[in-house]
Amino acid sequence: MVELNTWAGLEPAVMDIKTVSFLAQVFELTLTDSTGSVVDLEGVTFRGAVNTAPLQELMCSVEGGKVLFGWSGLPAGRHSFDLFLVTGQVEKALVRGAFVVSGRVMPPLDQESYSVNHAATLVLPDNTDGIILVELSEVGLVDLLSRKAGAFAEEARDHVSSVRELKEFIVQKVDGFGYVVDTATTAITEVGKSAVESVESGREEAVKAVEEAGEMATTAITEAGKSAVESVESSRRAAVGTITPLVQRAETAKEAIDQAEGRINTAATNAVTSATESANSATAAQQALEAIPQVDASGNMTLAGGLTAAGAINANGGINIPLVVGAPTDTGAVNRFYTSGLAGAVSALVQPIYLNSSSITVAGSISKASNGTLAGLTQRFSVGAASAGSNAYGSAVIPLIGPNGQFNYSSVCGFSLAVSATAFAKFTFGIGRGSKTNRTGLTMDSYSIIPGNNLAVNYGEVIDVTINTPYDTVRKGYEIRVREIFYVSSVGHWQVKTTTVFLPVGHNELMPNGLNRLIYMQSGPPSTAVREEKAALYMELGGGSANTLFKIASLRGFIAFEAGTGVSTLIIDARNEKTYALSADAGTGTRHLYTNGLTNPTYHALEAMAVNAIESEETADFEDINIPL
Structure with a gap:
């Protein structure tokens, strides 16, 4: 019970x-x-x-x-x-x-x-x-x-019983799509008619007709739908999928001789009808294929009515189509209307994330600056100057708040945070459910956030991004490290994935000075057991390089639905090697929600635009790094 x-x-x-x-x-x-x-x-x-x-x-x-x-x-x-x-x-x-x-x-x-x-x-x-x-x-x-x-x-x-036998029969017997339809129509019709006639010719002939008809006809089966026609171009595979739903193996034919006449009549009727429908579908598909304008070897295409599309024309350049007086203005208004609607739809799925200014804490050689600060919106931190033979280190713990209407669960699927620094820096944030432990006063290689309650099992994550290397004059860019701490129930403990990234930017685009935003997005909820990678981390730069959006990690992400904002705390660790003070900044962010059907259009848009800067990935069991300064 x-x-x-x-x-x-x-x-x-x-x-x-x-x-x-x-x-x-x-x-x-x-x-x-x-x-x-x-x-x-x-x-x-x-x-x-x-x-x-x-x-x-x-x-x-x-x-x-x-x-x-x-x-x-x-x-x-x-x-x-x-x-x-x-x-x-x-x-x-x-x-x-x-x-x-x-x-x-x-x-x-x-x-x-x-x-x-x-x-x-x-x-x-x-x-x-x-x-x-x-x-x-x-x-x-x-x-x-x-x-x-x-x-x-x-x-x-x-x-279920005879799908494999039918597929083997079709693959062996059929070479072309048109021949499949003709063969299937003729064979099934003749088998059905002969099956009906055989009822009167004796029990043994009826049994034989049942077996032959069973190999080529009747009702739909579950696996048949998986092999259905997806396109005319798929040729033989499409033909197999079209014929498969016609098949049912008559395994018990010899034990059901008394029912032979009714089965044969049904098989014949269904076979003829199905074959006719298959032939009609094939004809319609072939006609549609023939109606598509053909492109010649030079990339040109002539459409009905005399319109010619040359290979040099593309969507980026556009095509100027003459219209009657008044049409361009009307068409432009309609286009602007739909564009505004799309922009409004995206904005409706985004909520603000604010800095909880009154709860920000600092440690080490870092302090809350008075300039460049607006309560709740942006906060500048001053990183003290290095002393003789010793660098200056400091940490800032920044709680994040914002409207997040929900009950038990939240449909959060991503967020972006505005961050930058003139000193070398590490940005750490915890996402998802489960307690987290914040730590300060540690070296840059240590973990500033770890899973709480002595690494108790939960399905949240910790992600940190470290920018601590000088400009590579040979490769011309900067090396960045991304670490992701996550729990996998199938292995029974926490793991850490380390991703090495290289940003190909010019020597005038200093890092992390040029960093504008860290953006986290995921395509859908992963399973709890496998935790397949459904998310990505992006970096947006504000310098003068040709590319400003880079993908810097593939991540597991939120499981199912989450509570709250999805990201609740940001920790900035900074190291100053200069003899004068430097700075680090944090600003408001955005919280993104799934659309209907658990889809995230922002994820797909960023995936299409971003330059993949990932060079290597390595996953290992999590071992805490906790080294005080």
Whole structure:
């Protein structure tokens, strides 16, 4: 019996399920503890729902100690869902995720028929503050199909059995796309007709006709959608995908002779219809291909009506198209309208990050300057002069605040911080959930922030950027180091990834004088077990070099959703080798949110523009560096 009071602090599992549009499917879950023992589900029920339109409840049942949940056909797109465990009057979120639905067209299954999607195991942690983990099960589809789940399983077996045999047949028999369609249409039609006629010719001939028809016809199967036509250019692969949905292996034909006539008639009808649809689709695709204007060897293209596009014309130069009087002004107004709308949409997804001026603390040879300072907006620090034979060191701890409307979770996916310095400097910030320990008065190679509570397990991160080398007159630029401290549950301890970066800038673009911003963005939430790299760190320069935006690290990033601003503290460590005072600056930043569907357009824009300055990456177990000055 599951005791829900022990689940109070657990985070639900996060899982994306890939499926095909308008295909009803069922998914199996096994609940275990950390030792692999299956959880007793007696007295436990489950409920769930798809949260995006069209809204629908998941069909849930428990059979043989397994949780089965199914859904009806969904349109293409990303649809979030929740699955809850219910005991008495108490319920707990078990799984949160999304159905990722491809837009491939599938013939519908029979009424109340479901296809198998996959199976997974949910591993419950031993303590009350962990996260439920997802492990894909190695269960075979036939094993899963052998267990009936109400209306889920009756016809699922036949949806799976003969895909590989059909693909081998097509690859061996077909050389060209046009020949595939002709061959499939003729063969399936003739097999269907001969199958119908064979019913009257005797039992043995009927059995043979069933087997032949079974190799070339009937209903859609789950894996067929994965091989559907994606483009005419994909030639043979597209042909295989088009024919695959027509196939179902009639494994039990000899044991069902009494049903032969009905099966053969159905197979013939469906085969003829499917072959006709395939031929029509192929014809339409070929006509569309032929309608595309062709580019000659010189890069020129002639369009219908006499318009000629020369190879020298490109999007950067633009094409001047004569319009009637008044049209240019009207068109320009419309374009400005849409451009303003896009700018407004981006601004709506960005929130400010301010400096909590009253809580800033300093240590060592650094002090809060009175000039260049505006409370909450910008803060200048003075780094003292070096004494004879000794450099001056100092640290500033800067708490960050700002509006971050949210409840349990925040959809933060990135931020930017305005920073610069005339002294050599290290910039450290902690991101994500979990406590952090701030430290000052250490050498530049030490860690100024480490995971808190004696390196207790959490899913936050620490990132630092160090600029402490002189200008390289041979390579013409500066070397920079980025370190990322993160926890990976699959290895059971903290790790650190060190990235070496080289910025190719001129000798008049001093660093870190030319630094303007550090920008962190991620494309989506990574898994908790693997922590694949979903984020990146960028550096924006303000000097006169040809390139001003550089990618300086690939990072793991926030898992799922976070609380608060996502970044709460910035620490600046500075070293002054001069005999006069230098400075370091911090200013307001921005906090970025996901758009619908957990997408971050800013990440993709920066990835497209930035120059990748990464030279090497190395990941090792985390060992603390804590060396006082």
